[in-house]
Amino acid sequence: MNLKKLKTAIIGASGYSGAQLARILSHHPHSELTGLYVSKNSLDAGKKLHELYPQLRNVVSLELQPILDINQVAENVDAVFLATAHEVSHDIAKCFLDKNVTVFDLSGAFRVPDPAFYQSYYGFEHQYPDLLNSAVYGLAEFAADALKQASLIAVPGCYPTAAQLALKPLIDASLLDLSVWPVINATSGVSGAGRKATLTNSFCEVSLQPYGLFKHRHQPEISYHLGTDVIFTPHLGNFDRGILATITCKLKPGVSRDKIVMAYQNAYQGQEIVRLYEEGIPALKSVVGLPYCDIGFAVEGEHAILVSAEDNLLKGAASQAVQCFNLRYGLASSTGLV
Numbered sequence: 073m074n075l076k077k078l079k080t081a082i083i084g085a086s087g088y089s090g091a092q093l094a095r096i097l098s099h100h101p102h103s104e105l106t107g108l109y110v111s112k113n114s115l116d117a118g119k120k121l122h123e124l125y126p127q128l129r130n131v132v133s134l135e136l137q138p139i140l141d142i143n144q145v146a147e148n149v150d151a152v153f154l155a156t157a158h159e160v161s162h163d164i165a166k167c168f169l170d171k172n173v174t175v176f177d178l179s180g181a182f183r184v185p186d187p188a189f190y191q192s193y194y195g196f197e198h199q200y201p202d203l204l205n206s207a208v209y210g211l212a213e214f215a216a217d218a219l220k221q222a223s224l225i226a227v228p229g230c231y232p233t234a235a236q237l238a239l240k241p242l243i244d245a246s247l248l249d250l251s252v253w254p255v256i257n258a259t260s261g262v263s264g265a266g267r268k269a270t271l272t273n274s275f276c277e278v279s280l281q282p283y284g285l286f287k288h289r290h291q292p293e294i295s296y297h298l299g300t301d302v303i304f305t306p307h308l309g310n311f312d313r314g315i316l317a318t319i320t321c322k323l324k325p326g327v328s329r330d331k332i333v334m335a336y337q338n339a340y341q342g343q344e345i346v347r348l349y350e351e352g353i354p355a356l357k358s359v360v361g362l363p364y365c366d367i368g369f370a371v372e373g374e375h376a377i378l379v380s381a382e383d384n385l386l387k388g389a390a391s392q393a394v395q396c397f398n399l400r401y402g403l404a405s406s407t408g409l410v
């Protein structure tokens with residue numbers, strides 16, 4: 073492929089997903105990583121990224137810069153990755169779009185095209201309904217065509233990625249009895265909460281525990297994009313990285329194991345990043361540090377249990393954003409990732 077190197081920048085580069093992006097984009101064959109940005113008053117401004125993440129020594133050489141003039145940053149890049157809080161992404165995406173910069177937003181600011189959803193689940197009034205309508209939801213394995221024309225890409229949430237990759241092929245193939253809502257139980261490592269210290273994610277406080285029961289913002293994100301109601305319960309686990317989702321669902325009468333295998337194979341044929349287990353069940357240790365989502369399942373009578381595993385910072389955030397970048401610019405989805 074003859075694509076020139078595209079100039080890229082990361083906003084929120086000192087955060088957990090921003091640092092993963094920096095690692096990936098600094099050796100991606102079609103990215104020239106030109107800037108790593110943090111907030112205007114960030115205590116990390118002026119530091120090299122490897123001062124925060126020693127594993128990036130000799131991998132990423134750029135310094136973290138305070139974002140003083142967004143327009144100036146926008147004038148000098150082709151694509152920007154927003155690894156920032158929802159409210160920050162919401163406020164700054166338009167500045168980049170106005171300068172014809174393609175925006176890959178890792179936050180939830182543009183994932184569901186319904187302004188009322190933001191008031192209920194994110195606690196702010198969305199100011200850009202037109203952008204909500206034009207944003208492409210970047211569940212990479214299902215969005216290749218839409219991504220080719222996209223200017224604003226809403227990278228799915230970490231739990232929604234794991235849940236949808238397991239459920240969507242079976243829903244699309246009409247194998248599930250959706251009068252019984254699929255039940256998604258998923259456990260995330262603490263890095264899912266971001267780098268800023270809080271009491272709930274401090275070492276001595278973390279203990280395996282469900283949270284956000286019936287109220288987590290990822291439930292409507294999953295339901296909207298799957299087109300069906302679900303019960304979603306996230307759990308916080310006492311490990312740093314990874315999400316494991318265990319999903320129970322009811323099959324339509326007569327649906328066999330073979331039909332499920334076929335539905336997954338049809339959906340993921342040629343998709344390197346989703347790995348199907350025809351035997352065995354995925355575990356976190358097989359995906360942490362890697363861009364894959366592993367999917368396995370078991371069937372008993374009219375029920376199936378689906379299991380998906382991913383690294384929340386990679387397939388759940390940074391590497392999926394790079395898959396979207398690849399597809400946006402006509403590259404193979406896994407370029408620079410495997």
Ligand SMILES: NC(=O)C1=CN([C@@H]2O[C@H](COP(=O)(O)OP(=O)(O)OC[C@H]3O[C@@H](n4cnc5c(N)ncnc54)[C@H](OP(=O)(O)O)[C@@H]3O)[C@@H](O)[C@H]2O)C=CC1
Pocket residue numbers: 083084085086087088089090109110111112113114115116139154155156157158160178179180228229230263264265266267268384385388389
């Ligand atoms: N962690 C995860 O597993 C996942 C996260 N996400 C989403 O990705 C986004 C980033 O998450 P995560 O990496 O965890 O977050 P972190 O809290 O780890 O990092 C946030 C980053 O944003 C910077 N920042 C804060 N305010 C501003 C600002 N006004 N302008 C520019 N930079 C700013 C912070 O640096 P400083 O404060 O020093 O300026 C830091 O670099 C969030 O929207 C999150 O919901 C999505 C999927 C998974």
Ligand SMILES: CC(=O)N[C@@H](CCC(=O)OP(=O)(O)O)C(=O)O
Pocket residue numbers: 178179180228229230231260261262263264265266306308
């Ligand atoms: C363990 C943990 O706290 N996880 C985060 C979700 C991860 C994430 O960042 O998802 P979004 O991009 O949708 O915010 C949470 O439950 O809020």
